[in-house]
Amino acid sequence: MKKNVPRQGKSLVRSVLLREISRLRPGHDSLTEFLARYVTTDKGRYSFDRHGPLLEIARRLPELREVWILKGAQVGLSTMAVAWGLYLAGIKGLQAGYALPTKIFARRFLKTRFQPIVAGHPLLKESVQTTIDVGLLAVSGLGVASRAAQVYLYLLGLENLSDAISIPLDALLFDEVDVLNQENMAWADDRIAASANGQKLYFSVGMNPGLGMDAGYQASSQRVWLVRCPACGKDDQVLEELFPACVRRIGERWERVCAGCHRPLDVQATGRWVARYPDREVEGYRVPQLIIPQVGLDYIMRRWERASRRRSLMAKFRSSTLALPDAGERQRITAEQLAAVLEDYHPAQTAEWTVGGADVGDTCHVAFADLAGERLRFVRLETVPADRMVEELSALITALGCRCFVIDAKPFRTEARRLARRHPEVVVLQYFKEQTFNMGSETHEGVTYHTVSEDREDSLDAYCDLFTMDHRGVIFPRYLGGRDFMDSEVAAHHLKGSQKVETLDRRLGKMVPRFRKVVDNHYLMAGNNARKALVLLSQGRGPGGLGVLPVFGGL
Numbered sequence: 001m002k003k004n005v006p007r008q009g010k011s012l013v014r015s016v017l018l019r020e021i022s023r024l025r026p027g028h029d030s031l032t033e034f035l036a037r038y039v040t041t042d043k044g045r046y047s048f049d050r051h052g053p054l055l056e057i058a059r060r061l062p063e064l065r066e067v068w069i070l071k072g073a074q075v076g077l078s079t080m081a082v083a084w085g086l087y088l089a090g091i092k093g094l095q096a097g098y099a100l101p102t103k104i105f106a107r108r109f110l111k112t113r114f115q116p117i118v119a120g121h122p123l124l125k126e127s128v129q130t131t132i133d134v135g136l137l138a139v140s141g142l143g144v145a146s147r148a149a150q151v152y153l154y155l156l157g158l159e160n161l162s163d164a165i166s167i168p169l170d171a172l173l174f175d176e177v178d179v180l181n182q183e184n185m186a187w188a189d190d191r192i193a194a195s196a197n198g199q200k201l202y203f204s205v206g207m208n209p210g211l212g213m214d215a216g217y218q219a220s221s222q223r224v225w226l227v228r229c230p231a232c233g234k235d236d237q238v239l240e241e242l243f244p245a246c247v248r249r250i251g252e253r254w255e256r257v258c259a260g261c262h263r264p265l266d267v268q269a270t271g272r273w274v275a276r277y278p279d280r281e282v283e284g285y286r287v288p289q290l291i292i293p294q295v296g297l298d299y300i301m302r303r304w305e306r307a308s309r310r311r312s313l314m315a316k317f318r319s320s321t322l323a324l325p326d327a328g329e330r331q332r333i334t335a336e337q338l339a340a341v342l343e344d345y346h347p348a349q350t351a352e353w354t355v356g357g358a359d360v361g362d363t364c365h366v367a368f369a370d371l372a373g374e375r376l377r378f379v380r381l382e383t384v385p386a387d388r389m390v391e392e393l394s395a396l397i398t399a400l401g402c403r404c405f406v407i408d409a410k411p412f413r414t415e416a417r418r419l420a421r422r423h424p425e426v427v428v429l430q431y432f433k434e435q436t437f438n439m440g441s442e443t444h445e446g447v448t449y450h451t452v453s454e455d456r457e458d459s460l461d462a463y464c465d466l467f468t469m470d471h472r473g474v475i476f477p478r479y480l481g482g483r484d485f486m487d488s489e490v491a492a493h494h495l496k497g498s499q500k501v502e503t504l505d506r507r508l509g510k511m512v513p514r515f516r517k518v519v520d521n522h523y524l525m526a527g528n529n530a531r532k533a534l535v536l537l538s539q540g541r542g543p544g545g546l547g548v549l550p551v552f553g554g555l
């Protein structure tokens with residue numbers, strides 16, 4: 001019956017609808033009103049009844065310039081983001097981009113997420129045209145009663161730069177942040193630089209601790225949903241951090257309960273958002289499944305039971321249910337392992353004996369270590385600007401009695417060679433080549449230099465093996481530069497740098513896990529070079545030859 005509405009009938013429908021929508025006041029509540037009135041999901045009209053914590057986010061969204069929402073899967077945020085895109089275009093007349101990992105992904109998303117919402121309300125159906133081929137929605141102004149200009153909402157696939165469009169945008173919404181091409185993401189950022197509204201909304205499950213989505217959230221105000229138990233008064237309960245102590249079986253059902261008195265909790269009614277870093281400019285929310293009653297506990301607990309038996313499933317559970325990013329077995333050095341290798345000692349100004357390693361870039365990261373028992377104990381961790389690297393590294397090598405120093409041959413080969421000429425019995429130039437650990441030499445303009453090369457993966461794996469709980473082959477100082485080691489760059493580089501990602505191996509023609517390349521991993525690389533220096537030295541293969549390894553512990 002609806003299919004053949006005559007033209008005049010159609011515009012009548014439209015004018016009635018436009019009158020209706022013009023009653024939407026452009027106040028800060030408008031998105032919530034828009035959601036409640038015009039957005040339907042497969043469960044019916046969008047409602048905050050069982051998505052309570054999302055209400056504050058929807059209310060504040062219009063006023064936020066940048067927000068990172070670290071979320072669990074299926075908590076209702078994608079729907080809100082879709083609505084936000086339609087609202088920006090239709091009500092505000094602003095151009096927005098909705099970024100997804102690939103073009104194919106973007107088209108599928110347009111079909112499966114945008115189109116059902118558009119089809120779900122006659123006004124949206126009337127005002128929004130979609131062009132699936134190019135991932136485009138043309139939205140006629142919903143709020144403007146006069147002849148409406150068309151505004152575009154772009155569904156972007158960010159797999160290559162040609163997809164990151166060149167027209168200016170007022171808002172960018174980033175979905176699936178951890179899978180998006182990070183370089184293109186930064187490039188797309190520039191699209192909103194010129195807009196007075198310029199808004200960036202990131203929302204995604206986080207899979208990689210310290211990277212992507214997690215890094216963005218960590219740098220934000222870090223809002224968490226705090227629950228206060230009305231029965232016993234226990235406050236500040238963060239369910240995802242208390243899990244599984246905050247869920248119990250009561251009779252036939254699983255219930256969210258107070259971690260103190262174990263009575264059932266109404267998490268919506270007794271919770272509130274609190275920022276852990278209220279002074280930070282960028283806003284961040286963490287939305288685990290546990291605080292959204294719409295997500296059933298039966299489902300959550302079934303997944304939990306399965307995950308309890310397998311580490312890889314546990315990582316997924318923590319990332320997608322608790323919104324606590326976990327890389328599972330892809331994380332070669334974990335925070336727990338790092339915390340277990342800390343001891344109380346002061347970094348050294350001078351030493352009789354050390355080995356050292358440098359990661360070379362615009363800033364050189366340097367690590368010196370001695371031996372404590374049979375463990376590599378890092379006694380000095382330092383950065384040196386590249387333009388002074390030869391002088392400063394030379395001074396450190398001397399002050400710390402360094403017997404073997406492994407430094408990247410690239411990208412500053414001239415400087416690395418200059419350093420080697422100053423300390424010919426100490427410095428070894430490092431290359432990553434596809435071969436087993438091998439000491440060699442190279443000659444340039446009549447001077448011979450010591451070199452060491454190793455397969456990158458094998459090399460980093462060997463270093464990461466030093467951190468395993470049964471091995472504990474390394475020691476780091478508990479405090480570094482006046483702060484906890486775990487808050488230091490050294491720790492951050494080890495956590496980020498020791499993650500593996502599935503990477504296409506062109507030779508093997510399949511995906512294999514590899515250590516990340518473009519990531520802040522400098523102290524991990526420096527520490528690994530120090531490890532190589534120790535290997536060379538202990539095997540008598542260092543430039544200084546045999547017999548320089550001191551004997552510890554009175555042996």
Ligand SMILES: [Zn+2]
Pocket residue numbers: 229230231232233234258259260261262263
């Ligand atoms: Zn209680």
